[in-house]
Amino acid sequence: MQKIRLLDAKTINKIAAGEVVESxxxxxKELTENxxxxxxxxxxxxxxxGGISYIRITDNGTGIPKEQVKEAFLRHATSKMSQIEDLEHIFTLGFRGEALASIAAVAQVEMLTKxxxxxxxxxxxxxxxxxQELEDAACREGTSITVxxxxxxxxxxxxFLKKPATESGYVSDLVNKIALGHPEVAIHYINNGNTVLHTAGNNDPKTAVFYVYGKDAANSMLPISYRKGEYAVSGLIGKPEFCRANRNYENLFINGRFIKNPVVSAAVEDAYKTKLLIGKFPVFVLNLAVEPAQVDVNVHPAKLEVRFKNDDEVYEFFYNAVAKAxxxxxxxxxAVLEKKPKERLPQAEQQTLADMPKESILKESILKESEPKAEPTANPSKEIPLPQSQGVILSKEEREKLLRAAEKPQTPTSGGRSVDELLKRTPKAESFAQTAVPYRREELKPKEEQPIELKPIVSDEKTEEVKPTEEKQPFFQNYKIIGQVFRTYWIVEQGDCLYxxxxxxxxxxxxxxxxxxKFKEERVASQRLLTPLMxxxxxxxxxxxxxxxxxxxxxxxxxxxxGEKYALRATPYLLQNPTEVGFFTDILDRLTEERISNVYDTKILAVATMACKAAVKGHDVLSTREAEELIHRLLGLEHPFTCPHGRPTIIELTKYEMEKMFKRIQN
Known part of the structure; x- marks a missing residue:
């Protein structure tokens, strides 16, 4: 057996750095949180x-006093707590006092502070x-650390570090999350000399979303504010049509600290069920304010995970907050009306355009009525894309005016303006790609001769009396059914909108x-097994x-x-079929991560399929009376805007958009 020995300080610091400093x-993360x-x-x-050769974090904070500068780089030296009881009252992002010591142990560090x-x-x-050096220096108030x-x-x-481009991507993602979680702080992010992000710091979450995700994202977010008991949540959630194919855009902050928590993710995703397409995930930026005593933040070296005292309470709180919003x-x-992509010009025509005077190309490109061009970059080029049509010769005054307009910077600035002003005045910014997902419907033979009988819709008064949301004020109050197109879509007019x-x-x-x-109100029947299953x-x-x-x-x-084991004697009889024994283990597996209130919650897809098969199809002929009844009952539902598979039931086209298409208005 080898002799037990005490490791030296350098080795201890390097080992500790492996837990705190991964990349x-x-x-x-550590320096920005400080x-x-x-x-x-x-x-x-x-x-x-990618941060491998150079990192510099500069702030205008309170700074570190001269006599404490050396102590700041000692392990477990912190100003944020003094005893174990302070862990129950931690509101700061850091508290362990390991960041500076760990970073200094594996890099060359220079700090200026005042x-x-x-x-x-x-x-x-x-x-x-x-x-290596410790001296007085001239500097601004705050701290600047170079690694x-x-x-x-x-x-x-x-x-084991990745390529610089990959590490740079990781840093960019982190900076985006910090900017979203702290809209009160102006974040200026520079990568290889280029400004990538510069937020306003005006404490407006929607403005932060605008700078990080773009204009389309900011326009697609809904504000949320909900409080119950010791929990309070605020922030933004995305509209159902604004979703992603992964969870990378689920941003959760607890008292300002970015964390990942499966309980909260499951609660928010469950609140979106039947409102999102299958395989899609919601977009949200939520900040939970809670007493630190209710959360254990000291469970992960990088502070990316926390433990709640009561997971059930947290799940119910987030589910109700999102569902209510x-x-x-x-x-x-x-309605999103997009033009087809333009075809590439033949080489001969490109050469012709290349020989044209720049003034002609400039005027044509500005006067040409088309969709907005690609997003402006941090360093917008003065070159203007070549149009596909012949130009017009400019006068001297026109040429000077248009050239001045072309040279004017178009990138958004952070002068503290609200997001509403930015959205109106700023060109289309970098944003999520909202790709329309085509819906492939089963083709049916048209039934033009005889209208189909629509019994589930045309109902008697008794059925109308049991509607669960009779007291709900419908969104459509003075609508008028104009007609039907393609034997599938009904046109409804209300106010200045067409639906x-x-x-x-x-x-x-x-x-x-x-x-x-119906399923939730009825007692679930069971079928006993011939032989109990251990x-x-x-x-x-x-x-x-x-x-x-x-x-x-x-x-x-x-x-x-x-004793310590269980035998299964009976399984539920659901949807006119007995469930298999394996259904029990599926339920048990889901209970370890999700909260299920009703057995049919696990059969949402099956119930949705039943509804899909029983519903009228596209090209089925409905009378105006049947359409009126269908629309009336749809708008009386609690969630009328999507089908159970997440596809929209209603699309809006405003009078303003139609007038733009017909060139009645130019803005």
Missing amino acids: PKSVV AIDANAGSVTIEIKE TRDEETGTRIVIHAGEI RNLFYNVPARRK LQETVLIPK LIDQHAAHERVLYEEFMN LQLTPMETEVLRRNLALLESFGFELEEF
């Missing part, structure tokens, strides 16, 4: 070569954990709501079963305990 992204904790109103983040009361600042240089040659003294760690909003998407209603999607939503309400469960699964035994029995499962 340039970790360095940027700047925010120092009450900085502006933070500049600059990196080169407080408001000091006449001169302090400069300190540390290489591999050893102080060079990360892992230069730990080659084994350095070789969606329910109170009219979620009718607007297209898909008869299949609308009827599908109506039937889905009816089926779900369940082979892990200790964790057994604990989940015990905690949810009453819930599983209400679902229609019958269980019998044999």
